[in-house]
Amino acid sequence: MSTKFSWLKKLVWPILLVAVCVAAFFTQDRWMPHAQQFIAYLKNENADDEEHPEEEAPSETPDTLTLSPTAWKNIGLMTGTVNPTDFTKVVSVPALVTERHGRSRNEITAPMTGVVTQIYPLERQAVEPGIALFDMRLTHEDVVSAQATFLTNLQSLDVVNKELTRLKNVGEGVIPGKRIIQQEYERDKVMSALSTTRQSLLLHGMSEQQIAEMEATRKVLREVTVVAPPYAKNHEHEGIEHQYQVQSINVNRGESVTAGQLLGVLADHCLLYVEGKAFEDDSERLVHAAENGSTIQVVPTSSDGESDEILNLKVQSVANEIDLQSRALKFYLLLPNRLTSKSGAGTYSKNFISWKYRPGQRMEARIPTTQVMENKIVLPPNAVVIEGPNAFVFEQNGDNFDRIDVQVLYRDKDTVVLENDGQLVGSIIALNGAYQMHLALKNQSGGAIDPHAGHNH
Numbered sequence: 001m002s003t004k005f006s007w008l009k010k011l012v013w014p015i016l017l018v019a020v021c022v023a024a025f026f027t028q029d030r031w032m033p034h035a036q037q038f039i040a041y042l043k044n045e046n047a048d049d050e051e052h053p054e055e056e057a058p059s060e061t062p063d064t065l066t067l068s069p070t071a072w073k074n075i076g077l078m079t080g081t082v083n084p085t086d087f088t089k090v091v092s093v094p095a096l097v098t099e100r101h102g103r104s105r106n107e108i109t110a111p112m113t114g115v116v117t118q119i120y121p122l123e124r125q126a127v128e129p130g131i132a133l134f135d136m137r138l139t140h141e142d143v144v145s146a147q148a149t150f151l152t153n154l155q156s157l158d159v160v161n162k163e164l165t166r167l168k169n170v171g172e173g174v175i176p177g178k179r180i181i182q183q184e185y186e187r188d189k190v191m192s193a194l195s196t197t198r199q200s201l202l203l204h205g206m207s208e209q210q211i212a213e214m215e216a217t218r219k220v221l222r223e224v225t226v227v228a229p230p231y232a233k234n235h236e237h238e239g240i241e242h243q244y245q246v247q248s249i250n251v252n253r254g255e256s257v258t259a260g261q262l263l264g265v266l267a268d269h270c271l272l273y274v275e276g277k278a279f280e281d282d283s284e285r286l287v288h289a290a291e292n293g294s295t296i297q298v299v300p301t302s303s304d305g306e307s308d309e310i311l312n313l314k315v316q317s318v319a320n321e322i323d324l325q326s327r328a329l330k331f332y333l334l335l336p337n338r339l340t341s342k343s344g345a346g347t348y349s350k351n352f353i354s355w356k357y358r359p360g361q362r363m364e365a366r367i368p369t370t371q372v373m374e375n376k377i378v379l380p381p382n383a384v385v386i387e388g389p390n391a392f393v394f395e396q397n398g399d400n401f402d403r404i405d406v407q408v409l410y411r412d413k414d415t416v417v418l419e420n421d422g423q424l425v426g427s428i429i430a431l432n433g434a435y436q437m438h439l440a441l442k443n444q445s446g447g448a449i450d451p452h453a454g455h456n457h
Contacts, residue, residue, distance in 0.1 A: 062445045063403040065394070065437055075433035079396055082424045087378050087417050089371040089410065095276035095298065095363035097335060099269070104359075105247070106229060106266040108133060110257040111205030113140035117223065119253055121246045126342070126351040127228050127266065128244065134226040134263050139256070146200045147220045153194040154215060160187045205259060228266060240270045240336055245353055269355050272335045274298055274313060276365040277328035283318065285367060286331045290315040296333060297366040299414075300357075311335070333365070376409065377418040377425075382432040384408065384416045393418075394430040394437050401430060403441060 067077070099105060118135035121127050138144065164183040201211055206221070214221055231242040247267040251257060276296075278286060289296060295312040313333035322329050341354045384406065385392050391408045394401040407419040418424075430437065 063441070064397075065401045065403070065441045065444065066399060067401065067437070067440075071440075075436050077433050078431045079428050080431045082377055082379075082427055082429055084375045084420045084425060085378055087373045087376050087410070087415070089369045089373070090297070090366040091279070091282060091369060092412075093276055093278050093282075093365050093367060095274050095333075095365040097357050097359050097361040097363060098273045098275045099267070099359050100271065100273050103232060104267055104269060104272065106244070106268065108226060108228075108263045108266060110136065110259055110261045110263055111224060111226065112136075112138060112143050112259045114138045114224070114257065116251050116253055116255050116257060116263070119249060119251070121249070121264075123246050123249055124352055125246045126243055126353045127246060129228050129230045131228045132225050133228055134251075136224050136226065136257070137222060138224060140204070140259070143201075143204045143206075144220070146197060146204060147214065150194065150197040150201060150211075150214065151218060151220065153190055153197055154218065157187065157190045157194060160190055226263065231268065236271060236334070241339065242268055242270050243339060243353060244268055269337050269357075269359070272337055272357060272359065273316070274333040274335045274363050274365065276331050276333065276363075276367075277323075277326065278331055278365075278367060280322060280327070280329055282367050283329050285369075286315060286318045286329070290318055290331075296368070298333060298335075299364045299366070301362045301364050373409065373417055375420055377406075377420050379416050379418065379429075380431055381411065381413065381416055383430060383434055384411075384418070385434040385438040386411075387438070391418075392434070392438060393424070394434055395424065396428040396430065401437060403438070404429075 067075075071077075114136035116134055117137050120132050120134070127133070160183060164180065164187060167180050167183060198211060202208070206224070210221055210224065228244055231244075244266045245268070247265040249264045250262045251264070257263065288294070293314060295314055298311040298313050300309055300311075313335060316332045316334045318332075319330040335357055338356050339353055340356050342351050379393070383393055386408065391406050392403045393406050395404050404424065406424070407421070408416060409419055410417040
């Protein structure tokens with residue numbers, strides 16, 4: 001029995017081998033291409049190892065990165081020379097662009113009671129001093145009566161002057177001197193009434209020019225034109241371009257208005273305020289800056305929180321009271337403004353303007369402190385990458401960039417201050433793109449990439 005099982009065991013293996021060979025033969029179109037690719041891959045790997053045996057070893061310069069011209073453009077890489085400087089710590093506080101009360105707005109009111117017959121400008125249109133804004137038909141009974149009295153007095157004065165001239169031409173002895181004296185008294189009486197009526201017209205809002213026009217034409221003034229006033233003149237506006245802009249029109253054609261009623265508002269935003277909100281501890285530094293005419297850095301804030309524009313503005317004044325709710329101390333900086341565009345619209349080529357800075361625009365004011373760090377290296381945040389306890393910058397070395405360890409003394413969202421140990425002074429480093437270069441270097445060395453490395457959230 002045992003001999004029979006032994007014989008069967010010896011027969012199974014040849015049968016299995018034959019079966020495998022038969023199966024391989026009939027399925028060779030499926031597995032043969034894969035086998036050929038694998039053999040070709042092994043041959044290529046062996047050939048590369050023979051031609052480039054040095055690539056088997058890891059890179060000898062793991063902290064050196066070579067950037068292609070395309071990589072430079074993709075990063076937008078900028079470089080600069082390192083020079084040590086003194087750095088003064090600042091306190092950043094929120095600020096807002098505001099109008100200057102009593103200076104930026106000019107309210108146009110009705111000089112007398114009447115009906116608005118014509119409105120010349122459009123809202124947001126630029127106008128110059130002396131330009132007609134509104135036409136009004138006078139309807140006030142006192143104004144009409146005062147004009148009638150004024151014209152009556154003018155006619156009476158003409159009659160008295162003619163009679164006085166006639167009497168003087170007749171000659172002495174023919175006309176009694178008493179008669180001439182009476183006419184002179186009458187003339188003085190009429191001139192006194194005329195002066196009183198003139199003052200009444202001025203009080204009703206008529207100008208000297210309008211009264212002179214009535215005197216010349218001997219006609220009642222039925223309509224009055226309201227014009228833009230002249231620009232304000234003071235020492236603060238020296239060298240600044242003025243420009244009125246119609247901020248609002250508060251009446252409609254055909255509307256009856258009373259004397260003093262608001263017709264519209266002209267705004268001149270050539271000079272604005274930056275209103276900052278500081279802490280109580282900053283009051284002494286702000287007052288000192290206002291007394292000495294010192295400047296404070298102000299940065300316009302955008303939607304992404306970044307801005308390349310830095311303004312150095314003078315402190316105009318500091319509030320004498322602290323806000324009860326926010327406990328903030330307000331201070332005011334003078335902000336000279338400028339026009340960025342003028343455009344024409346419509347058949348009358350009406351000008352519409354745009355100012356660089358607008359009331360309501362957000363700013364950030366940087367108040368300097370007394371903490372000064374001397375002889376340090378001050379860099380933009382994008383020039384330094386921070387990973388855990390380590391910080392690096394990239395020094396340019398020909399076509400390559402070497403990663404250099406540095407010590408960070410202070411950093412905020414705008415600045416990074418490094419210890420000056422002398423190794424970077426005078427060298428050229430990357431001023432931006434340090435994080436991207438750090439990731440590329442880690443990828444080059446085969447290290448794992450932390451997507452949050454070098455970023456602060």
